[in-house]
Amino acid sequence: MDEREVKxxxxxxxxxxxxxxxxxxxxxxxxxxxxxxxxxxxxxxxPELASRAHQQNIVPVVDTALKKAGIEKEExxxxxxxxxxxxxxxxxxxxxxxxxxxxxxxxPLIEVNxxxxxxLAHFIQTPGKQYAPPAFPxxxxxxxxxxxxxxxxxxxxxxxVLGQTLDDAAGEAFDKAAKIMNLPYPGGPLVDKFATQGxxxxxxxPVPNIPALDFSFSGLKTSFLYLVRDGKASSPDFVEEHxxxxxxxxxxxxxxxxxxxxxxxxxxxxxxxxxIAGGVAANSGLRKALEQEAAKYSWKTHIPLMQYCTxxxxxxxxxxYYKFLRKEFAEYDLIPKARFGFAKx
Ligand code: KG4
Ligand code: ZN
Numbered sequence: 001m002d003e004r005e006v007k008x009x010x011x012x013x014x015x016x017x018x019x020x021x022x023x024x025x026x027x028x029x030x031x032x033x034x035x036x037x038x039x040x041x042x043x044x045x046x047p048e049l050a051s052r053a054h055q056q057n058i059v060p061v062v063d064t065a066l067k068k069a070g071i072e073k074e075e076x077x078x079x080x081x082x083x084x085x086x087x088x089x090x091x092x093x094x095x096x097x098x099x100x101x102x103x104x105x106x107x108p109l110i111e112v113n114x115x116x117x118x119x120l121a122h123f124i125q126t127p128g129k130q131y132a133p134p135a136f137p138x139x140x141x142x143x144x145x146x147x148x149x150x151x152x153x154x155x156x157x158x159x160x161v162l163g164q165t166l167d168d169a170a171g172e173a174f175d176k177a178a179k180i181m182n183l184p185y186p187g188g189p190l191v192d193k194f195a196t197q198g199x200x201x202x203x204x205x206p207v208p209n210i211p212a213l214d215f216s217f218s219g220l221k222t223s224f225l226y227l228v229r230d231g232k233a234s235s236p237d238f239v240e241e242h243x244x245x246x247x248x249x250x251x252x253x254x255x256x257x258x259x260x261x262x263x264x265x266x267x268x269x270x271x272x273x274x275x276i277a278g279g280v281a282a283n284s285g286l287r288k289a290l291e292q293e294a295a296k297y298s299w300k301t302h303i304p305l306m307q308y309c310t311x312x313x314x315x316x317x318x319x320x321y322y323k324f325l326r327k328e329f330a331e332y333d334l335i336p337k338a339r340f341g342f343a344k345x
Contacts, residue, residue: 001077006324007069009076009101010317011062013094014086014114015145016045018057019313022069022076023321027125030068031307031314034061043179051089058097065313076107078329080320083111084340085146091336099332110320111330113342114311118142118277119153120322121308121315134302139271141262143286144278144311145171145186148258150213150265153275156322159342162265163213170254170280173217177224177250181239191247192283198248203227205253213265215257224250255285259293266297275302282309 004025012019016039021031036053039045066073081098084091102109119140123133134140134153139162142149148165168176171188178187205223208216228246231238239246258280266272276290287303294301308315323329 003325006321007071007075007077008080008110008317008320008324009062009065009078010080010112010313010315010320011058011094011098012082012114012311012313012316013054013058013090014082014084015090015311016050016053017311018054018061019311019316020062020065021313021317022065022071023124023314023317026123026318026321027127028314029070030065031312032061032065032068033312040184043185044175045087045185047087047089050087051093054090054093058093062097062101073101073105076105078108078110078320078324080110080112080316080323082114082117082316083334084337085114086336086338088336088338091338095334095336099334103332108324108329109332109334110323110328111334112316112319112323113340114316115142115147115149116157116159116342117315117319118144119151119159119275120156120319121277121304121312122275122302123322124308124314124318126305129305134273134275137269137271138273138275138302139262139265139269140275140277141258141281142277143170143258143280145169145175147278148215148217150261152265152269152271161341162269163215163261165215165217166210167216167218168221170215170217170258171278173221173254174251174280174283176221180225180228181243181246188280188283191251192285194244194247195251195285196248198244198246200248200252202242202245203249205249207253208257213261213268215261217254217257220250220253220257251283251285255283255289258286259289263293263297266299272297272299273302274299275304277304277309279310282306
């Protein structure tokens with residue numbers, strides 16, 4: 001069979017987006033994401049509500065992905081699913097659905113690690129876009145709502161975590177800062193938006209003193225909380241009056257911490273091929289800063305298209321594709337894993 005003809009259906013339901021995508025080889029045919037408005041007013045994802053929404057969305061989302069791809073479900077060669085990490089109730093919906101579909105169609109099942117998939121999203125070819133994927137070995141800064149890692153990617157399934165957060169993830173820090181300012185969830189994109197209008201030097205935050213290539217964002221969140229609390233004590237409209245500057249200064253500090261560590265990792269490993277992945281890779285400040293550093297250090301950078309930064313199933317399908325080529329199929333007794341490392345897969 002021609003590798004380019006291999007059709008993989010990817011299914012992703014680890015958090016609050018119900019996603020399905022179809023690839024033919026490494027080329028994208030469709031990529032459907034159904035977000036969940038239900039969490040908006042709670043200031044964060046409510047796991048119980050997320051799994052219910054996945055149950056509602058999964059059939060129409062998969063159906064739409066197949067229709068957009070222009071294929072019948074019988075033409076799929078394998079079904080790739082997110083096994084973890086993520087919310088157990090959410091994962092169970094995607095895993096159970098994928099198993100049933102696999103049995104019904106008599107097509108193999110492939111398990112995928114969500115964090116590995118964020119990285120392998122760099123290998124998706126999007127029709128109409130010319131893009132050279134990263135060459136091995138490369139460093140990937142994977143920054144999402146649940147994780148912040150620097151990964152040395154030696155091959156598709158040979159990845160080493162060089163550093164990670166000891167407390168909050170970068171996306172979580174953005175979301176918490178947003179919540180402190182009474183912005184709705186997810187706050188990251190809003191902080192990014194207001195930051196573009198603000199002064200990054202207006203407020204200064206301490207640089208976390210964390211050894212090696214690890215991160216910590218909880219101290220930064222606390223300084224932000226105190227700054228807003230004290231500001232409100234002197235002026236009740238403090239946040240409204242300074243929203244753009246608060247966002248710009250907070251974002252500036254998070255981005256500088258991320259960039260400093262990736263620069264350190266590059267110096268330590270000698271690797272100059274640098275990629276970013278995960279929801280926070282959509283941040284305009286991070287994308288810009290990475291390009292600036294690239295010029296300084298002669299890095300070759302890889303910044304994914306927006307649709308491949310935040311959660312999506314195209315990244316699950318591409319990971320499934322590389323496993324399909326290796327004939328790595330899953331058993332039917334597979335269970336989701338809320339915590340799921342990938343280093344030794
Ligand atoms: O990768 P992702 O969609 O889900 C997880 O696997 O966690 O990442 C979601 C996170 C959220 O914390 C969200 O606020 C953050 O990514 N995010 C952003 C931006 N877009 C999404 N953070 C900063 N700036 C953005 N533009
Ligand atoms: Zn994610």
